[in-house]
Amino acid sequence: MSEIDDKRGSLLGDIHLRLFASLVLHTAIIYVVIVLGRVTTSYAAVELDLSFIWVGIISCCFSILPIFLAVPLGRFIDKGYDALAVRLGCVALFAAGCVYAFAPTGPVSLMIGTALLGIGQIGCMAGHQMIAIRAGKTRRGRDAVFGYQMVALALGQACAPLVIAWIAGDARVPPVDLIFHITLGVSCVALASSFLLPAAERTEAKDGDAPKMSLGELLRMRGLPAYILASITTITALDLVTIYLPLLGAERHMDVATVGWLMSVRAISSMFARLLYVPLMDLMGRMGLTYVSMLSPALAFVLVGLPMPLWLLFPAMAVAGLGLGVAATLTLSGIVDIAPTHARATAMSLRLTGNRVGMVVIPMVAGVVATAAGAAGVFLILALTLSSSAGSIWKSRRGS
DSSP states (O other): OOHHHHHHHHHHHTBOHHHHHHHHHHHHHHHHHHHHHHHHHHHHHHHTTOOHHHHHHHHHHTTHHHHHHHHHHHHHHHTTOHHHHHHHHHHHHHHHHHHHHHSOOSHHHHHHHHHHHHHHHHHHHHHHHHHHHHHBSSHHHHHHHHHHHHHHHHHHHHHHHHHHHHHHTTOSSOOHHHHHHHHHHHHHHHHHHGGGSOOOOHHHHGGGGSOOOOHHHHHTSTTHHHHHHHHHHHHHHHHHHHHHHHHHHHHTTOOHHHHHHHHHHHHHHHHHHHHTHHHHHHHHOHHHHHHHHHHHHHHHHHHHHSOOOHHHHHHHHHHHHHHHHHHHHHHHHHHHHHSOGGGHHHHHHHHHHHHHHHHHHHHHHHHHHHHHHOHHHHHHHHHHHHHHHHHHHHHHHHHO
C-alpha cells in the first residue's frame, strides 16, 4: 500500500461515514433552495422595476431575524439538539417556498420569503456545523468533514444558477413564477431528507449540561474575534455576489445564461478550493492562508467593478471563488479549535450573529452605493471591506 493510500485509509477511519454522507447530501440540497430563492428574488426585483434601495431592504430581511435568533439557537444546540434545529430550519425553508410560489409577487412577499429563507438557513447551518463535529472522530477528520461539507455547499450554490440559466435560455429575465415553484419542490426534498440526520446520543449531548460561558468570556478568547471578523466580511461578500451579480448583468446587458455561468464559476472554484483546504493549510499555515484567501477576492472584485471585457469576468470570478471558499472554511475550523467543547455551538452562533449583522449593514450601504454608482460600485465596496478586514487581522496579530 502506498503512502497516499495509507493516508486515505486513515482518514476514512477518522470519519463517521454514514453521518458524513447524510450531512453533505443535505447541505447541497438546502443550498439549492436558498440560492434558487435569492437569485430569483433579484430577478423578480428587476421584473418589478424596483429600485436598488428596495433590493437592499429585501436583502437585509434575510439577516435581521437571525441576528436575534443565533445565540439562543447556539445555546439550544449545545444541549444536543443539532438535528432538531436542522429540521426546524427546513420547515422555515418550506414556508419560504410556499410564500414565493403562492403569494402575489411584490415587495412585501419578497421580503417575507427572504426572511423565512434566512431563518431556515441559520437553523440548518448552525445544526450542520455541530453535526460536522460529530462526524469527525479526530481533529484531522473534523477538518476534512468541514472541507467536504463546504464542497457540498458550493455544489448546491453552483447547481441552482445552472437550473435558472437552463430554464431562461437567452432571456434577460427568467420565468420567475416557474422557478419559485421549483424552489418550493426542492424545499420539500430538503425537509424530507433532514430526517436522515440522526439526533445526538445522550453521551454526545452531555456537554450541554456544563456551566455556560458568557459571551464576553468567549469574545475575550485570543484569536476568536479575528475569525469572527474574517467571517463577517467573507460571508457577506458571498451573499452580495448572489444578489448583485444578476443586477450587474442586467446593467451590462448580459443574458441570464451568462450570469448563471459566472455564478457557477464562482461556486465551482470555491468547491475546488475546499477540496484543497487541508493541503493548503499545511503549506501556508492558518494566518497566511487567511491573508491570501481574503486579499485575492478583493483584487478580483476590483476587476469585476471596473469596465472590462466579458471574458475577463470569468477568471475574476474564479479567483474570487477560490479565495472566499477557503476563507469561509477557515472561520469554521478556527472557531471550533479555539472554543471549549461545551460552548462550541454558542461560539459559532456568535460567528453567525456577526455574519448577519454584516449582511444587514453592508447590503444597506450597498443599496445606497448602487443607487449612485450602479451594481459595479457594490463590488468595489466588497473589495474594500475584504482588504480592510485582512489588514485589521494582520495588525491584531502583530499587537498580540
